[in-house]
Amino acid sequence: MKQLLKHVVLLGFLLAFLFSNQVLAQTIEPPVEKVVRNTSNIQSEYGSGFGFNVAMNNFGFNVGGEYRKVVGPSTELMTSIRIGGLRDASEQTFTDYLFGQQIIPNKYQRAFAFPLLIGLRHRLFTDMIQENYRFFVSASMGPALAFSFPYFDDTNDNGYREQFSNFYEPVNDIFTGWSEGDWHMGGTGEIKLALDIGGNFSRLNSVEFGYFFYYFPDGLQLMMPNQPIPLPNPGPGQFPYETYPPGHPMEGDLILEPSFEDQTFFGSPQITFTFGWLW
Known part of the structure; x- marks a missing residue:
């Protein structure tokens, strides 16, 4: 009997040892396999691209086209041409409630x-x-070209839009004054961070954030170069600006002084959306 008991105890220890090893083997995790990431090689996906873009900045909207050419595994050569408005960043638009016309104070061109x-x-x-x-x-x-033309009909050619003196000089509409315009040659540039969206390499969908600028060495006179000299203490109903006295060759005309200078540099943050094709 004692001999049988010894064999049973020995068998129990053996089973317990084997079971514990099995549990231990089940709780040990296998080694983590290294995941190989895909290295970008746009050169193997497409060679060229063309798109239409719309850009928004402090000067307004720009529209144009863009061509891309892949020149390396992760590099593209790009060229684009656009057309857009150009203005002084300080401009504000108001409505003339007397005539219902939109007016930009101090605007010259x-x-x-x-x-x-x-x-x-x-x-x-x-x-x-x-x-x-x-x-x-x-x-x-x-390079960049700019075309400027008068914002108002400067009848006496003094660089100020007169409304209540000897002259009334109305604002031109967007299609008026082009015959008196001038061309200006300058330079342009931009720096951008872009995101191309989508795994379909036949479609071009891109959004870009950056900084855009123009430089015109001869300057553009977009704001009025002259302003009238105000009277120090105008009385009730008195015209608030100084005018030439009676007997002067310019009797009754406003006396002007230099105001806004011409502007050579125009810079602005910009966001651009591009849609097109890749092949």
Whole structure:
């Protein structure tokens, strides 16, 4: 009997040992396999692209077209041409309730600009972010043309829009005054962070944030170069500006002094949306 009891106890220890090893084997996790990320190579997905873009900045809206050419595994050469408004960032628009016309105080000229940009785009985070979202940084520069034309009918050619003195000089509409306009040659450039969206490499969908600028060495006179000299203490019903006295060759005309200078540099944050095709 004692001998049988010894065999039973020995068998119990053996079973307990085997069971504990089995449990231990089940709780040990297997080694983690290394995940191989896809390295970006846009050169293997497409070679060229074309798109239409709309840009918004402090000067208004710009519209144009853009062509891209892949020149490396993560690099593109790009060129774009646009047309858009050009204005002073301080401009504010008000409504003339007497005539129902929109007025921009102190504005002297309207202007349109035609920038031509050539630059490079380079993809970032190629081993971290997969193909559905492709981040790029880009820089480009090039020549720019601007066309400026009068904002109002400056009858006496004194650089100020008179309304209540010897003259009334109405504001031109957007299609008036072009025959008196001038062309200006300058330069342009931009720096952008871009995001191309989508894993379909036949469609171009891109949004870009950056800084855009113009430089015109000869300057553009968009705001009034002259302003009338105000009277120090005008009386009730008295005209509030100084005029030339009786007997003067310019009797009754406003006495003006220099005001806004011409502007050579125009800069603004900008957001751009591009839609097109890749092939």
